[in-house]
Amino acid sequence: MSAASSPTRTARAAGPSPTKAGERGPRTVPVVWLLASLAVALLLSLTAAVSWGSSGVPFGEVWSTVLHRVTGGQPRPGTQDLIVWQLRVPRALLAALVGAGLGIVGTAVQALVRNPLADPYLLGISNGASLGAVAAIVLGTTTGGLFGVGVSGAAFLGALLSFGLVWAVARRGGGFSPLKLVLAGVAIGQFLSGFTSYLVLRVGDEQQTQGVLFWLMGSLGGAQWSTLVLPAGAVLLGLVALQARARGLNALLLGDETAAGLGVDVVALRRELFVVTSVLTGVLVSVSGAIGFVGLMVPHLCRLVIGGDHRRLLPVSALTGAVLLVVVDIVCRTALPSMELPVGVVTAFVGAPVLLFLLDRRLERG
Amino acid sequence: MRIEVDGLRVAYDGRTVVAGVNLLAAPGEITGLIGPNGSGKSSVLRTVYRHLRPAAGRVLLDGTDLAALAPARAARHVAALPQERGGDFELTVREVVAMGRTPYKRAFAGEDEKDRRIVADALERVGMTRYGGRRFSALSGGERQRVLLARTLAQDPDVLVLDEPTNHLDVRHQVELLALLRAQHRTTLVSLHDLNAAASVCDRLHVLHAGEVVASGTPLEVLTPHLLAEVFGVRAAVIEHPLTGDPLIAFDHTATAAETPS
Numbered sequence: 179m180s181a182a183s184s185p186t187r188t189a190r191a192a193g194p195s196p197t198k199a200g201e202r203g204p205r206t207v208p209v210v211w212l213l214a215s216l217a218v219a220l221l222l223s224l225t226a227a228v229s230w231g232s233s234g235v236p237f238g239e240v241w242s243t244v245l246h247r248v249t250g251g252q253p254r255p256g257t258q259d260l261i262v263w264q265l266r267v268p269r270a271l272l273a274a275l276v277g278a279g280l281g282i283v284g285t286a287v288q289a290l291v292r293n294p295l296a297d298p299y300l301l302g303i304s305n306g307a308s309l310g311a312v313a314a315i316v317l318g319t320t321t322g323g324l325f326g327v328g329v330s331g332a333a334f335l336g337a338l339l340s341f342g343l344v345w346a347v348a349r350r351g352g353g354f355s356p357l358k359l360v361l362a363g364v365a366i367g368q369f370l371s372g373f374t375s376y377l378v379l380r381v382g383d384e385q386q387t388q389g390v391l392f393w394l395m396g397s398l399g400g401a402q403w404s405t406l407v408l409p410a411g412a413v414l415l416g417l418v419a420l421q422a423r424a425r426g427l428n429a430l431l432l433g434d435e436t437a438a439g440l441g442v443d444v445v446a447l448r449r450e451l452f453v454v455t456s457v458l459t460g461v462l463v464s465v466s467g468a469i470g471f472v473g474l475m476v477p478h479l480c481r482l483v484i485g486g487d488h489r490r491l492l493p494v495s496a497l498t499g500a501v502l503l504v505v506v507d508i509v510c511r512t513a514l515p516s517m518e519l520p521v522g523v524v525t526a527f528v529g530a531p532v533l534l535f536l537l538d539r540r541l542e543r544g
Numbered sequence: 545m546r547i548e549v550d551g552l553r554v555a556y557d558g559r560t561v562v563a564g565v566n567l568l569a570a571p572g573e574i575t576g577l578i579g580p581n582g583s584g585k586s587s588v589l590r591t592v593y594r595h596l597r598p599a600a601g602r603v604l605l606d607g608t609d610l611a612a613l614a615p616a617r618a619a620r621h622v623a624a625l626p627q628e629r630g631g632d633f634e635l636t637v638r639e640v641v642a643m644g645r646t647p648y649k650r651a652f653a654g655e656d657e658k659d660r661r662i663v664a665d666a667l668e669r670v671g672m673t674r675y676g677g678r679r680f681s682a683l684s685g686g687e688r689q690r691v692l693l694a695r696t697l698a699q700d701p702d703v704l705v706l707d708e709p710t711n712h713l714d715v716r717h718q719v720e721l722l723a724l725l726r727a728q729h730r731t732t733l734v735s736l737h738d739l740n741a742a743a744s745v746c747d748r749l750h751v752l753h754a755g756e757v758v759a760s761g762t763p764l765e766v767l768t769p770h771l772l773a774e775v776f777g778v779r780a781a782v783i784e785h786p787l788t789g790d791p792l793i794a795f796d797h798t799a800t801a802a803e804t805p806s
Contacts, residue, residue: 292631351557422651428643431633435626438595440699441619441647486633489654 209490212483216497220274223504227270228262231511235262264403272401272409272465273507273521274500277472279413279462281499282492283455284473285480286420289427289488290451291356298459298473301359301452302340302367307463308394309374310336315389316377329393330405330464337460340370345452354448355434395520396469398507405465412461417496419454423447424488431486470522471529472499478536545621545702545731546571547592551601554587554755562587563755564601569703569733574726576746576763577735580776583752585735586627586707592733593624593705605703619647623701625692627708637683637691638676641666644698666694670724686717693724706734710741739776743767744790751775767791773801 228240235243235258243262246254253259283298291300298304314332347362348354374394381387392399420427426447429437434444476499477491484494503521506528510519547569554562562584569575577585590596592603594610603610610618623644644666645659655663667673670690675683680691689709696704706725710718718738722745725732736742742749743763751759751766753775759766772780772793779796786792 289633294631294633425643425646425649425651428635428639429646431635432630432640432643433626433628435590435593435595435624435628436630438615439593439619439622439624439626439696439705440643441614441616443615444595481634485639486635487639 209484209494212494213497216494216501219501220497220504223501223508224270224274227273227504227508228266230508231261231266233257233261235266268403268406269398269401269507270504271406273398273503275406275409275413276398276462276466276469277476277499277501277503277506278496279409279416279458279499280469280473280503281476281480281495281497282413282417282420283458283462284475284499285477285488285491285495286427286451286455287473288477289430290448290455291360292430292433293356293360294478295474296360297471298455298462299367299468299470301363301456301459302344302365302370303337303363303456303459304463304468305367305370305374306340306343307333307337307460308468309370309377310334310339311393311464311467312374312377312390315386315393316381330400333464334460336370337456337463340366341456341460344456348452349449354445354452359448359452392520393467394522396467396522396525398466398503398510398521399518400465409461409465412458413496416454416458417492419450421489421492423451424492427451427488428486467522469503469525471525471533472503475525475529475532476502479532482536545606547622547703547731547733548604548607549588549592549601550604552588552591552598552603553600554584554591554596555599560599561755562591565752565755565757567750567757567760569731570748571731572729573747574732574734574745576742576749577733577752578737578739578742578749579752584755585752587755588752589624589705589707589733589735590626592703593622593626594618595624595626616647619699619701621701622703622705623696623699625689625696625704625706625709627711632681635680636676637672637678637680638663638667640680640691641676641694641698644695644700647699662700663698666697667691669697669727670694686713686720689713689717689721690724693721697728702731704728704730704732704734706732708735708737710736710738739767739772739793743793744785744788763791767793777801 225237225240229235229237239258240262243254243258244267247263253263280298287298287300288294288296311329311333313336314329343366344359344362347366348358378390381390426437426442429440429442430444430447437444476495480491480494480498484490506524507521509524510521513519549565549567552562552565553560565584565588577588579585587596591598594615597611605621610622642655642659642663645655645662664673667676670693672687672690672694675687675691680688683691693709704725709725710721713721718741722741725734726745734746746763748761749763749766750757751771758775759771767782769780769782772778777800779799779801781794783792783794
């Protein structure tokens with residue numbers, strides 16, 4: 179072997195080039211402060227969500243009512259307990275849970291299929307859930323509530339059906355590759371949506387149409403204390419399961435071969451991620467309908483602030499999604515005096531411009 | 545540590561792309577894989593860094609079957625720089641390099657002082673210390689390859705496996721990257737398209753053709769006009785490089801070997 183130029187010299191020869199716009203790394207905020215600020219924002223937005231509405235309740239009374247009930251006090255007489263504790267607190271908490279869940283599922287699915295434009299509904303799970311829910315609403319009156327599982331139960335069964343079909347297609351050929359997952363998810367999702375559309379056409383009366391539409395656009399109106407347990411458990415377990423795989427998610431961003439070289443069992447990881455994100459999506463959609471844009475927008479916004487490392491991105495996405503959806507639901511309930519807006523309508527109004535902004539930023543970078 | 549590929553067969557969907565390859569990467573040496581497109585270089589390397597499973601045969605690390613090790617355990621010994629471009633996900637250069645610590649970390653474990661030192665050292669070795677806070681996807685091709693090399697160094701491996709690391713780089717960045725590679729003094733298995741680069745940087749070469757090793761030896765032994773005509777289908781003279789003394793292949797760009805009566 180002959181000597182080429184010495185490595186130390188070549189290494190030094192390449193000095194830093196001038197910094198252009200967009201080259202700087204995104205992470206400028208310490209994650210602890212960001213999480214603390216988001217937690218405060220969440221408490222504030224939850225308080226506001228309970229306080230504001232058709233009949234206002236001062237912040238102080240919100241907390242005194244909540245603390246009274248949390249410490250085991252009997253319901254006080256009057257409508258305030260009903261409004262605060264029975265109606266608005268569960269609804270605000272459901273908004274927070276669904277927002278947090280959509281935030282982390284969106285983050286994970288984007289890494290799973292290595293595509294920043296992916297969202298929780300890309301893999302077809304929500305289409306199955308919608309079919310289940312719509313079937314329950316439309317056929318429910320004739321078949322005894324569709325086997326007595328209710329709209330949410332039927333939605334979850336639909337999600338499972340969809341999950342099973344996508345699984346069967348995407349696993350072939352030692353797979354779960356991003357392309358297979360996306361193709362299987364989109365194809366099966368569209369297939370199931372066909373049935374949903376057919377059922378919607380068959381809807382008899384106007385009230386049913388309302389119910390179907392509201393469900394398809396997403397709604398937090400059905401929140402009760404009893405319906406919070408499942409999403410709360412799912413979001414918590416989902417966050418832990420994903421956080422445990424944060425390094426694997428990071429490795430997937432660089433590519434399957436790189437991940438394999440880093441000692442990640444890529445096929446097993448994809449399979450686990452697909453299960454976790456599907457179950458979580460199924461639960462979320464079955465309690466609130468398919469609320470759009472949150473799972474797409476939140477990971478992007480969070481990456482801008484905190485960077486792409488999933489160890490930080492997942493908890494930040496959870497809290498950001500929670501705050502976002504609580505605030506959106508306040509808007510839905512208070513924007514129009516005569517009616518409540520479907521939550522999906524408002525997330526679309528907020529989400530589309532944000533998405534265009536992000537697209538613009540991406541194009542600028544070339 | 546040494547890597548031994550023993551009777552390796554690789555197949556995609558039943559189609560054999562590597563048919564019984566034996567080769568050796570000796571400790572501390574740079575071993576090159578050369579061969580025309582589709583000769584099976586990448587497939588051999590992919591089984592070494594465990595992206596592909598062998599259909600038959602083994603990859604041995606100092607005599608231990610790599611397939612018998614847990615993935616993370618194997619990744620502490622063998623680090624890979626594959627040919628792939630990840631997505632744009634707002635990762636910084638330091639975050640990319642820190643991924644090299646993945647096989648050493650349990651779930652939920654954060655980075656400790658040792659990880660930070662290793663990452664800083666890896667960046668230093670490739671001369672990218674001042675780029676730590678930059679966005680990875682905003683780097684040029686040459687900078688990016690150096691960062692990815694730093695990631696493999698942060699993995700603190702015994703063996704480096706690189707699949708055409710100089711692809712798409714201009715000449716100067718090719719020279720820089722290969723010099724960096726040599727400076728690591730690790731067991732290295734690298735595929736290269738540029739035969740002259742392979743001739744000057746590799747201690748030994750294995751020539752792959754249609755999924756089989758057809759020649760092995762030092763660059764001088766392997767790179768003969770006859771082999772270049774047989775395997776690569778080109779007419780070339782092999783002379784001594786006037787500056788370095790390495791074998792230098794002077795291609796005849798006007799005619800393939802088939803067009804030339806011999």
